[in-house]
Amino acid sequence: MPDPLDATLAMLASVTASLSEPWWLIGSAAARLHGVTVEPIGDVDVLLGAADADRVFATLGLPLVAGSNHPTFRSRRFGRWTRPPLVVEFMAGFEHRSGGIWQPVLPSSRTRIDRPGGPIFMPDRNELIAILRRFDRPKDRKRADALKRLPA
Secondary structure, X not given: OOOHHHHHHHHHHXXXXXXXXXOEEEHHHXXXXXXXXXXXXXXEXXXXXXXXXXXXXXXXXXXXXXXXXXXXEEOOEEEEEOOOOOEEXXXXXXXXXXXXXXXXXXXXXXXXXXXXXXXXEXXXXXXXXXXXXXXXOHHHHHHHHHHHHOOX
């Protein structure tokens, strides 16, 4: 049986092949692709531009959701794709609240990994560590620490 992450990334690559703006995988899936063995991955988090989000949501038939009731995370556009083995959460205009201030989460680095179905992009290891530390949840600190321990 194929690995759920592998199957999900293959499906994701086919959806993202036509995107016009940069996009990134973050969270546990990105940590795994960087070489960290993480707890079972519950979902795949994808940051993308607003125009691409609108097209992806329309293509996949996802409802366009704005905002969030989460106290520390919100997106201007948010959609959950439940067809793949792992749920894919698409986020455009993603922000994290820290010290009472909402700040955008928009990576500046972009590491490409060629996978079956097409390329997958994520922040480089150091930027992913910084993003995870910024989120400051126990699971994110654990992932950041594991990434930091990887050989250079």
